[in-house]
Amino acid sequence: MDQEFQQGQANAADDGLWQECLDRLAVEVPSQQFGAWLKPLRAQYMPASATVQLLVPNRIALDYIRGRYLERIVGLLNELSGRELRIELGVAARGGAVAGAAGRVVRRPARVAPPPAAAAGADMESLVNRVQADLLAQLDQPPGSEQAHRATQAMRYADHDGEVTAPVVRSNGFESDDMQDGRAHGQGVSAGQDGSAAKPVPSRLNPQLTFENLIEGSANRMARAAALHVAHAPGQLYNPLFIYGGVGLGKTHLMHAVGNQVLRDQPQAKVLYIHAEQFVTDVVKSYQRKTFDALKQRYHSLDLLLIDDVQFIAGKERTQEEFFNAFEALLSKKSHIVMTSDTYPKGLTDIHERLVSRFDAGLTVAIEPPELEMRVAILINKAKAEGIALSEDVAFFVAKNVRSNVRELEGALRKVLAYARFNSKDISIPVAREALRDLLSIQNRQISVENIQKTVADFYKIKVADMYSKKRPASIARPRQIAMYLSKELTQKSLPEIGELFGGRDHTTVLHAVRKIAQERQQQIELNQQLHVLEQTLKR
Numbered sequence: 008m009d010q011e012f013q014q015g016q017a018n019a020a021d022d023g024l025w026q027e028c029l030d031r032l033a034v035e036v037p038s039q040q041f042g043a044w045l046k047p048l049r050a051q052y053m054p055a056s057a058t059v060q061l062l063v064p065n066r067i068a069l070d071y072i073r074g075r076y077l078e079r080i081v082g083l084l085n086e087l088s089g090r091e092l093r094i095e096l097g098v099a100a101r102g103g104a105v106a107g108a109a110g111r112v113v114r115r116p117a118r119v120a121p122p123p124a125a126a127a128g129a130d131m132e133s134l135v136n137r138v139q140a141d142l143l144a145q146l147d148q149p150p151g152s153e154q155a156h157r158a159t160q161a162m163r164y165a166d167h168d169g170e171v172t173a174p175v176v177r178s179n180g181f182e183s184d185d186m187q188d189g190r191a192h193g194q195g196v197s198a199g200q201d202g203s204a205a206k207p208v209p210s211r212l213n214p215q216l217t218f219e220n221l222i223e224g225s226a227n228r229m230a231r232a233a234a235l236h237v238a239h240a241p242g243q244l245y246n247p248l249f250i251y252g253g254v255g256l257g258k259t260h261l262m263h264a265v266g267n268q269v270l271r272d273q274p275q276a277k278v279l280y281i282h283a284e285q286f287v288t289d290v291v292k293s294y295q296r297k298t299f300d301a302l303k304q305r306y307h308s309l310d311l312l313l314i315d316d317v318q319f320i321a322g323k324e325r326t327q328e329e330f331f332n333a334f335e336a337l338l339s340k341k342s343h344i345v346m347t348s349d350t351y352p353k354g355l356t357d358i359h360e361r362l363v364s365r366f367d368a369g370l371t372v373a374i375e376p377p378e379l380e381m382r383v384a385i386l387i388n389k390a391k392a393e394g395i396a397l398s399e400d401v402a403f404f405v406a407k408n409v410r411s412n413v414r415e416l417e418g419a420l421r422k423v424l425a426y427a428r429f430n431s432k433d434i435s436i437p438v439a440r441e442a443l444r445d446l447l448s449i450q451n452r453q454i455s456v457e458n459i460q461k462t463v464a465d466f467y468k469i470k471v472a473d474m475y476s477k478k479r480p481a482s483i484a485r486p487r488q489i490a491m492y493l494s495k496e497l498t499q500k501s502l503p504e505i506g507e508l509f510g511g512r513d514h515t516t517v518l519h520a521v522r523k524i525a526q527e528r529q530q531q532i533e534l535n536q537q538l539h540v541l542e543q544t545l546k547r
């Protein structure tokens with residue numbers, strides 16, 4: 008067994024098997040999850056014993072990979088190698104070295120039978136395209152998975168039935184069957200080259216997402232101001248506008264607001280909102296049908312392209328090439344591009360440098376999680392839209408307990424309103440507490456400072472006692488700062504309370520740690536991914 012962990016046993020072809028497997032996973036798994044969990048895996052394939060050893064960086068990753076991805080990895084490896092492989096999962100030796108006998112190995116025989124034909128050695132591009140095509144047919148992801156959320160979101164805005172306003176005769180070359188379904192929002196009506204038979208050009212905008220119902224706060228002030236500027240003067244300043252931030256913070260809303268405003272001012276403008284996954288789909292389809300000219304014509308003729316969650320084009324070569332072409336064509340004719348992403352341009356992985364540098368060439372703005380007052384205003388406003396006057400004290404109660412993002416805030420409000428309605432009760436704090444009891448108990452159960460200390464210590468392979476100790480070496484001080492940061496982010500504890508729980512430290516020490524890690528997270532991809540992993544682990 009120890010022998011099998013020595014480096015150098017896997018020959019070049021064997022590395023190829025794992026690389027192929029990773030390429031497939033990269034297409035299936037959202038890029039942040041892929042970067043956080045799958046990319047760090049190290050693998051060795053030993054054809055003689057039909058075994059693949061997979062090394063993960065730590066025990067948390069081991070549990071997570073086993074629970075979430077192992078079955079899929081086994082299936083893919085069997086399929087790609089054309090044989091039934093034995094998969095051994097283990098934790099890498101300290102420092103993350105691939106080699107070494109210290110790996111703790113969990114033996115797990117492969118369970119998924121291989122398909123009749125082996126795909127190993129297939130041409131990579133056709134393989135990737137086949138996978139993408141397969142994926143398009145699949146989309147039946149587990150409910151609640153991020154993939155499912157993305158997929159539904161990609162379709163959500165495409166599914167609104169809007170009205171088409173006065174016809175404007177204009178040729179635009181929108182030929183795709185995706186785009187001719189007539190479900191246009193607001194504006195955009197075209198005719199064939201001969202000027203006959205006007206056809207609607209769906210903008211795919213949701214008319215309900217406007218600047219008017221987007222609450223402003225310090226978390227989104229700059230992004231909103233930039234977006235307003237673009238909406239009133241497209242094609243001029245801030246092109247492209249790149250908006251980034253965590254999930255459910257209003258990036259998509261802001262983008263639709265820009266599109267809706269542009270169409271209000273210039274009803275003939277050719278505006279298109281598209282989720283990046285839909286763009287991938289369009290590229291794959293035109294690749295299969297050899298209709299690249301139509302694809303180019305469609306995208307290159309726009310006045311305003313709004314492309315959501317651009318991180319989804321990561322690792323997709325052909326899509327990136329087409330996106331680059333569209334980008335160049337649109338900017339050269341002063342059409343405007345607005346993009347959103349879960350990270351800033353340089354934080355994007357597996358996207359070509361030439362694209363990343365273009366993303367960054369206009370204006371890049373962040374949306375932060377909303378602060379308390381903003382959350383309260385959002386709640387009151389959303390309730391008002393439903394015809395309900397939510398009192399400030401209830402709004403404060405909900406806002407204090409739901410802090411992560413606006414989508415969750417909306418969900419909590421829906422629960423409170425529904426609970427009060429079904430039980431014929433007035434909306435009060437006790438009613439809100441009752442309505443949200445599951446959510447509150449999950450919070451209380453899972454996220455304690457002690458839990459954070461234990462999880463972080465486990466992750467960085469230090470002792471839990473080091474969280475309270477006065478030791479200063481970076482290998483200990485940094486995980487401790489990370490744990491302090493997470494304690495501030497994920498619990499209701501104040502700075503002095505957190506300091507107390509970290510061996511009686513002063514609140515200024517905690518504040519320093521929180522600020523330092525928050526800032527470094529913005530700049531260091533690796534740290535951001537580690538924090539993402541830790542947050543997910545703690546929220547499970």
Ligand SMILES: Nc1ncnc2c1ncn2[C@@H]1O[C@H](COP(=O)(O)OP(=O)(O)OP(=O)(O)O)[C@@H](O)[C@H]1O
Nearest residue numbers: 220221222253254255256257258259260385413414
């Ligand atoms: N400032 C705000 N004011 C009012 N509603 C908001 C605000 N921010 C977000 N929302 C609402 O929160 C919900 C989630 O927002 P949105 O879909 O735009 O988030 P997102 O940042 O694009 O998330 P994701 O990364 O998951 O796509 C939407 O219903 C949106 O209208």
